[in-house]
Amino acid sequence: MEQLEKIFETRELNVNMGPQHPATHGVLRLVLDIDGETIVKVTPYVGYLHRGIEKLGESLTYFQALPLTDRMDYVSAMSNNIGYVIAVEKLFGIEAPERAKFIRTIVGEMSRIANHLLWLATHALDIGAMTVFLYCFREREWILDLYEMICGARLTVTYPRVGGVRNDVPQEFLDSLWKFTDEFPSRILEYETLIDQNRIWLKRTKGIGVISAEEAVSWGMTGPTLRGSGVPYDIRKHAPYDAYDKVEFDVPIGTEGDTYDRYRCRMLEFRQSNNIIRQCIEKLPAGPVMADAPKFTLQPKDAMFPITHPTKEHAFFIEEKTCKGCGMCMRACPAKAIFGEKKKPHKIKQELCLACANCYVTCKFKALKIVPGGKGLSDEKLAELAAAPVPEDIKKATEHLVEQFSFVKKGPRAPEGEIYVATEVPKGELGFYFVSDGSGKPYRMRLRAPSFIHAGCLPRLCVGHLVADVIAAIGTIDIVLGECDR
């Protein structure tokens, strides 16, 4: 009898969901303990996408670590870049010029729209509304095309820079964006017609994953996920950065704290972002887009134009009497154009030379000479030309080049100290915590990723609901695993 009872004993079923599951938005693995259809316990496992960005950041200069940040939340890479550069700017104690701030606000809000579009598309698809998916991607494509127009990349943009932005925006970009903001409100209505009052949508979202305001704060939720519970916490208002104190916008806040309210919050944020972009385009001031801080920012390329520009037709030449034959230039040459024996003067094969100036910067004995207009000449002719005094503009440009070379290699030296700077990215609060020891690399770089914390709340949101609601809960917290695992 006892044995029979053991066989027919009611046990909880253990179901493995993911890591390869289309509804988990990446490689999230959930182990569900279910009693019938009801969830008893959820254990999330993350880390499948862990790339050690924090450790990598400690080995890179402040400039070099920037492209790592758009590999975190690849859905809204622009916002991550902006969060990073603002944190580094605050650490350096520099400020971007007004125009750059407005441009960053524009592209930041564009990324908010792009992120929410992807969220809406996949969230709706998970719950069962296929059409919304196609509609959302239509508009997202437009935004990605606009990104391509300003920086050449669609996803991993790396457009903002420490101290401003990479380049100014063209007029056609602003025109196309203005047209987008004209049309976008009607497109939002289109999505809402499909799902807002849809009975299935309401059944699947209302009363699902309810979390109270106090609990949401205690769990560390941020962004629309927190505001759906009725907490008016928006960093753009609480601690304005960029141009957010110069534009007017509202913060949508939910009351119930369920999946439907969080959905409504994001839908209203679409309209606010649209508004912010319009205001920014209207108010966009003229001026430079890079801060004037030579100690902390890269200088424009024009300053070293005479050397690095290929049309200048200059040649590099090793002076025989000064060359000690140390071989440093040979190792530095990327084209392997320099040859020679040890302790004997080296030579450059002119037909292989790329005129990159690597050898020039490396040489400690100043044996390398730049010969303007020396392209295609024979070695004897070059030696003759190299002996002549160097023109003033070349001299200036070379000095500048050497300065820039060491600046890029070692990175700008940040003052000693520690700083935590948070920005409002589409998913919540993205925080950067830097500990600087006064060198060109951060001593510690910490990323506070909203997805990581939201994924931690999943057990709290799912328990007591049905298995199908787990999908809704994953969708509503809007996570990207690239950011979660870092």
Add this chain to the structure above:
Amino acid sequence: MAVIEVRLSLPPKGLEAKEIAEKIKENFPDQVIDVAEFRDQVSVIVKKDQIISICKYLHDDPLLSLDHLQDLTAVDYSGKKDVRFEVVYNLYSIKYRHKIRIRAQVPEPNPKINSVVPIWAGANWHERECFDMFGIVFTGHPDLRRILLPEDWEGHPLRKDYPLKGPGPENDWPGFIEVLNRSKELKEFEWEG
């Protein structure tokens, strides 16, 4: 419609960070080691023994009400400072818009500190990550396991003595070696088109 739109009327700015630091000093005079300031951000460096009571005070005091744990992390100061680890708490008050940073010193060997999960539920995963990356044990944590790395991983990567390139091909994680061997085994079935 459930969602209301608000033009955020911001709450008045609460205390200056320095005032909060003074308050902590008053209430826990023998715990505070130092107060550091950089770019208007104030950190209070404390001993680790009473971290729970300090955090509880900061969270519950009606004038402070630091209810939002922005971030919890650790820093390895090996060779730079006498005490190797520091656990860093970035706290923010949504009600009063003020913030403070607490840095608790955790010495070697056997770095150990009390968990703050009972105060902020969100500290759960942060502390697991700290344990994973630094090997700091949080006593009283409900479920202290590795989080980002596999459970049988050796070492704690964010420590300064851990090589940047990882453990190297010989001492690599067994799971990865297994995958490599398997790919070698399956090579004979590869399509030769």
